[in-house]
Amino acid sequence: MGTIIEKARKGEISGEVRTVAEIEKVDPEKLRQLVAEGKACIPFNMHRDYMPIGIGVGLKTKINANIGTSPLACDADYEIEKMKVALKYGADTVMDLSTGGDLPMIRKRMIAESSVPLGTVPIYELIKCVREKGGKDTDWTKDDFLALIEHQAIEGVDFMTLHAGITLAGIEVLKRSNRLTSIVSRGGSLLAAWMIRNDSENPLFEYFDDVLDILYKHDVTISLGDGLRPGSLHDATDETQIHELVVLGGLTTRAWEKNVQVIIEGPGHVPLNEIVANIQLQKKICHGAPFYVLGPLVTDVAPGYDEITSAIGGAIAAAAGADYLCYVTPAEHLALPEIEDVRRGVVASKIAAHAADIAKGIPGARDWDDKMSMARADQDWQTQIKLALDPDKARERHDKLPESAHKAGVCTMCGEYCSFVTTREAGLGKPQ
Secondary structure, eight states, X not given: OOOHHHHHHTTOOOHHHHHHHHHHTOOHHHHHHHHHHTSEEOOOOTTOOSOOOOEETXXXXXXXXXXXXXXTBOOHHHHHHHHHHHHHTTOSEEEEOOOSSOHHHHHHHHHHHOSSOEEEOTHHHHHHHHHHTTOOTTOOOHHHHHHHHHHHHHHTOOEEEEOTTOOHHHHHHHHHSOOSSOOOOXXXXXXXXXXXXXXXXXXXXXXXXXXXXXXHHHTOEEEEOOTTOOSXXXXXXXXXXXXXXXXHHHHHHHHHHTTOOEEEEEOSBOOHHHHHHHHHHHHHHTTTOOEEEETTBSOSSOTTOHHHHHHHHHHXXXXXXXXXXXXXXXXXXTSOOOHHHHHHHHHHHHHHHHHHHXXXXXXXXXXXXXXXXXXXXXXXXXHHHHHSSSHHHHHHHHHTSOHHHHHHTOOTTTGGGOHHHHHHHTTOSOOO
16 A cells, blocks of 8 residues: 555555556656656546556656636536547646536546546635535635545545645735736635635645645645746746745645655746746756646737747746646637637647657657658658647648649649659659
8 A cells, every 4th residue: 555656665666657667668667766756746546547647857748638617608518528639639637627517527527537637626616615505705614625625536536736835924925026917826816815814824734734644545646736826927937936936845845755746836927038947946946846837828918829829838848847738728818718729729738748858858759750750751641640749630731632732742832843852853862
């Protein structure tokens, strides 16, 4: 018995570690050491049975897709379809961020139908339960919160975002700041409001050991939420963000002492020139724990295209050492994502993650690109489509070519002026 990190610390190569090592093509003993040190984690609730994935140093950059209802857009079936699309196009994990409808039912369906780790933000259900009873958002106790965390853990949630780093001291720092967007974290804002109105410390911080005891019992990974993350370029890397990060660093070591795996959540909106410093700072302050970033978005002025602003920041962040990217869709800042938004968000994040893996020298990452290059040189269109990150999109565009292009084996960009044809006929290209 024991958690994955506990077994690793005892020198045991658990089945989860061995499976992930095989998938990632890394040495099992090396991965065991990384898990033992907290530099890699394997979110894997003991109540579920599926293929585990690893997040952290030396492993492929993973991506997460956020799915979930809202009070104004509540269709559980549609959210399940969105989840399936996210998985089809390569999401490594899924988070249920539902705030509308029957939350336990939605979560149970996602757990049952997801083949990857599932994460939640328990405070959403806590607040919804309070509102359904006619109470105010502040009408809950730490015991209510702890009971809900355990309930979700028993159901099979693999990792939970818990904003334990927001403290009364941090809120005072926020009040002194000149932020443009104050608190943009939904869970963070709900906790901060409770703290202010009850004049009490954050119960997740004050009773952190109790939280850890629950997570340990079910081997649930804690994703330490960045409730004070910057929601604009103006607010990036400010004192408020760094204050919370320092608190998260202390909570990280406490979680490891209790044999609970840790992920650190990060910004947010960050200018290009500050991304690398943000990654290095997090890795230093949080002792090398896996870093999970939302984007980061590198400009605030591209609503409708934020999968692009996110992919730019995500590629830089992951190349600098971020381990885990949360996708951002074109609907960010505008609406609840639709199915096509989910597809575009996942694909954009996958591009960023793969580009970073090449830069980081992850084993086998470049092999995929080399195979694609050889298929292009051979004008082997079917292999190119098969190797494409989004084969459906590649096939759709190729099938639109006129019959003459299909017969000649070229595309409409160059036609008879195709460089591969020219160089091959000149004896410079790879012979067919």
